[in-house]
Structure formats: C-alpha cells, structure tokens
Amino acid sequence: MIHGFEFGVFQENTYLVYDANGNTLIVDPGCQYPEEQQALKDYIEDQGLHPVRLLNTHCHIDHILGNDFVNRTYGLRPWIHRDDETDLNRLTAYAPVFGIQATASPPPEGYLSEGDEIHLGEITLKVREAPGHSLGSLVFINDAEEWVLGGDVLFQGSIGRTDLPGGEYNTLIASIHRCLMTLPDAYSVYSGHGPATRIGQERRYNPFINGVMKEG
Numbered sequence: 001m002i003h004g005f006e007f008g009v010f011q012e013n014t015y016l017v018y019d020a021n022g023n024t025l026i027v028d029p030g031c032q033y034p035e036e037q038q039a040l041k042d043y044i045e046d047q048g049l050h051p052v053r054l055l056n057t058h059c060h061i062d063h064i065l066g067n068d069f070v071n072r073t074y075g076l077r078p079w080i081h082r083d084d085e086t087d088l089n090r091l092t093a094y095a096p097v098f099g100i101q102a103t104a105s106p107p108p109e110g111y112l113s114e115g116d117e118i119h120l121g122e123i124t125l126k127v128r129e130a131p132g133h134s135l136g137s138l139v140f141i142n143d144a145e146e147w148v149l150g151g152d153v154l155f156q157g158s159i160g161r162t163d164l165p166g167g168e169y170n171t172l173i174a175s176i177h178r179c180l181m182t183l184p185d186a187y188s189v190y191s192g193h194g195p196a197t198r199i200g201q202e203r204r205y206n207p208f209i210n211g212v213m214k215e216g
Helices: 034-046 067-074 082-089 091-098 169-180 199-205
Strands: 002-007 012-018 023-027 050-055 078-080 117-120 123-129 138-142 147-151 188-191
Touching: 002 034, 012 034, 012 188, 023 117, 034 067, 050 067, 050 117, 078 082, 082 091, 123 169, 138 169
Parallel strands: 023 050, 050 078, 147 188
Antiparallel strands: 002 012, 012 023, 117 123, 123 138, 138 147
16 A cells, blocks of 8 residues: 655655555655644554654655654654765755755665565565666565556656766666566556656656657
8 A cells, every 4th residue: 555745845755655554664755844744644643554664765855854754753764775875964964955954864774775675564565776866776666566666767758867966867777677667567656756657658658768868
C-alpha cells in the first residue's frame, strides 16, 4: 500500500509504504512547513501506522527537508547511498540559496547499495543504484506488486535534471535503461515530482528514452 503527499515549494512527492499490519516506510520526507509535518503525522495516526524505517532515494534538499521531523517524531534516521552523504550534510548551508530555512538532517542510520533488499512484512523492495541525477540516486523496486519508487530518475515524459552537483546526462540515461527500461511495461513508477507513470508509457512516449531527444 502506497500513499503519497506533495510537499513544499519544490512540489516534492513524499511516500508512505505500509503493509497489512501498519508497518511503514517513510520515503523522501519533503515536509517543509509545520502544516505539512502535521498532515504526515495525522495520516500516520489516522491509519494506525507504525513507521519503522526512513529511506532517501537521494539527498537533494527537497527530499530531505523532513528528515529531522521524522527523526524527532518517530526516532528514525535515514538510510541512503554513501555517495549522497555530502548532500545530506550540507542541507542547512544549501537551504538559503532557495530562501528557505532548514534543520539539519540526522546522520544516516545505514547505507544502501546495489543488490540490497528492504523487507517490510511480506513486502520486498530491491535496491538499484541509478546515478546521474545525483551521485547516489537509488530506486526501490517491488517485483511482486510491479511498482517502483523512482526518486528523481524518471518522470512522466521527462527525466531528472542533471545540472546539479553530481549530475551527468549520459550517466542518468544509462541508469534509466539499466534499472528501469529492463522492467516490464506494466510496472508503475512513483516519481519524486509529478504524477505516477508506467514503464511502457515512458518506453514509448518519453522523448529522452525513445530516441527523439538525442542530447542533454
């Protein structure tokens, strides 16, 4: 079961993934404002959920603004890719560039890398490394239910930007083809911004994937 929120000035998608017993993963909390933090907390309480792990697909500012809130409220620290730890640590220094205030993220609980699996009851997420948007971008794949938490790697009709530190266009395109375009068409992709999409739709119509867009 997946529930999404759109948070902050970046319109970032935060996701809750939970099993039948209410055990819950919080993925990319972008809750920037108190009312957004309350909305996340209210949903968790209303549904009787029990957060057990905090995951960051990557550590750009918009995906980690709520890490401190999650830590203070549920005692969780983020699991990340080691290559994105620099971005995690410079949150408070980077926030003023966007005219916002941020509270430092807690340090990582642990690190995720290619081939790891995240287990939540009967739910299994496979971890794939998908650099190109950031050095340590990850995607989480649920083969049993045919969906992906894709972070900012792939969007409906577009791809993640590559002009930020750690971004590189050809690397991102290679990651998309290796990690996502090898999946069947029916897989849903829950992206870090915008609506969900499907692998088949992006294979056919995304200009960055089907060869229409040749250069970054």
